[in-house]
Amino acid sequence: MIRRSPLAASAGRGSRIPRRAWAGALSAALAASTLTLTGLATEAAAADVNNAKNPGFESGLANWACSSTTGSAVSSPVRTGTGALKASPAGHDNARCTQAVAVKPNSTYTLSAWVQGGLAYLGASGTGTTDVSTWTADSAGWKQLTTTFTTGATTTSVTVYTHGWYGAAAYLVDDVSVFGPDGGGGNGEEPVIPVPPTGVAVGGATKTSLDVSWKPVPNAASYHVYREDGTKVQTVSGASAVVTGLAPDTEYGFQVSAANAAGESVKSTPVVRGRTLKEGGNGGGVPKHAITGYWQNFNNQATVQTLAQVQDAYDIIAVSFADATSTPGAVSFTLNSAQLGGYTDAQFRADVKAKQAAGKKVIISVGGELGTVRVNDAASATNFANSVHALMQSYGFDGVDIDLENGLNATYMTQALRQLSAKAGPSLVLTMAPQTIDMQSTAGEYFKTALNVKDILTVVNTQYYNSGAMLGCDGKVYSQGTVDFITALTCIQVENGLDPSQVGIGLPASTRAAGGGYVAPSVVNNALDCLTKLTNCGSFKPARAYPALRGAMTWSTNWDATAGNAWSNAVGPHIRTLP
Structure with missing residues (x-):
């Protein structure tokens, strides 16, 4: 005003x-790179693996290199396991951390990581085709970044990187994945179907929406929210969703499943319920x-x-x-x-x-x-x-x-x-x-x-x-x-x-x-x-x-x-x- x-x-x-x-400054930076936001892969070949080494930072910063002294391995907070990466940008350093990942030529890979804290970027360069990156603004909780890339005819290694923003808050990274054909240098782990989410709760009611939340599930790439009649109403990457388009003053029941490239878990139990507000309740x-x-x-x-x-x-x-x-x-x-x-x-x-x-x-x-x-x-x-x-x-x-x-x-x-x-x-x-x-x-x-x-x-x-x-x-x-x-x-x-x-x-x-x-x-x-x-x-x-x-x-x-x-x-x- x-x-x-x-x-x-x-x-x-x-x-x-x-x-x-x-x-x-942010506009200039974004103009210099191509941001590609894509959906998660729903199917993968049986031979597909996570090609990243030390993807959960359980071995400290082994296989990773961070600019200057900006990166360190921490034991808290972590998304899964016992380790995570914490990188702190300085005034002239965006806290870039990289790993050279072995890949196969002419192959498509899904690159993902979970981040928290200040602005965080995830990308791949040297792909031999179009280099990709994605990012998110500050996040108080763990949030998944995901993009895909295709390698060139002679590409056998790509550089996977994370970085923050100059002088911004520190960012955290955990559970990095370069999922696709085995390039011969990864951890060889094939994904398994995740367990169903627990701690599902309903809150944050308006006349036409309800907030649904749950505890994060290890190795989950996405979550599906269902009404109790079996209708799928949303697919999200984080551990919460806002279900909209509901009728006022009505009770709804919800269940949630977890999914990754290996498949989808069974739905959570029991059904959890919440009620939307009456007409005029918040207007x-x-x-x-x-x-x-x-x-x-x-x-x-x-x-x-x-x-x-x-x-x-x-x-x-x-x-x-x-x-x-x-x-x-x-x-x-x-x-x-x-x-x-x-x-x-x-x-x-x-x-x-x-x-x-x-x-x-x-x-x-x-x-x-x-x-x-x-x-x-x-x-x-x-x-x-x-x-x-x-x-x-x-x-x-x-x-x-x-x-x-x-x-x-x-x-x-x-x-x-x-x-x-x-x-x-x-x-x-x-x-x-x-x-x-x-x-x-x-x-x-x-x-x-x-x-x-x-x-x-x-x-x-x-x-x-x-x-x-x-x-x-x-x-x-x-x-x-x-x-x-x-x-x-x-x-x-x-x-x-x-x-x-x-x-x-x-x-x-x-x-x-x-x-x-x-x-x-x-x-x-x-x-x-x-x-x-x-x-x-x-x-x-x-x-x-x-x-x-x-x-x-x-x-x-x-x-x-x-x-x-x-x-x-x-x-x-x-x-x-x-x-």
């Missing part, structure tokens, strides 16, 4: 520059497709509005902003009558009620670009919940928007929102407005918070502006100000745990409303069409449509008014046509 200072409306956030530089009564607009309690050269003058297209009006107090975690709100042409507190309270009577939701937004609210311990979490609830009772606000652009603590913000939900009840409207960088990885504090409160969350409206270049869910880098940037980044959220009904796209209402990233309202509508119907896409097209996508957000209703209401006049009617 852009707050108070007129200069901020044209200059953007200086704090974004390091992130843009990082994204630019707060907001329309299926909704538009959120931020109303400014200050004058920064945008059109000054009373709440009554907010355009009718907006379903959720976020009053910007509540301010930090001297009590850690606590917030307050005071109408800025002086900057709003003498708009009185009594008029404001009456306008809140009038908007609600017209079917709108009015919520209090906490934070903004200059917000300094800190919820870093149990006491401040309680202070936050109590103070926000007091504002809801005093002004009649329907809920709260979390727009903390200077960082948050997932553990304690989750505690605060849980306490607030207990006080406010199921009608609470809970929205968030993270910056793009905050929703790049589930390891980020904002993303973790959103996932932690899925059962009470209404919508996350990510700010797709003031961002520079960022990664999409396909591993490619996209620049802000395009339909691809919006759709490829939105895909990350719905494919990593949030229900489509909890996801919205946030764009500025005019060129003056943000430092960068403005797109015409027609581009906003194209992005909504692409995400919900797979039409009007750019070069990126999601693997599936998300017809339940909640909608769109803009900063701000005031800048919209300054631009002649072009944003709300275009996006408002269009969103009502979505499926």
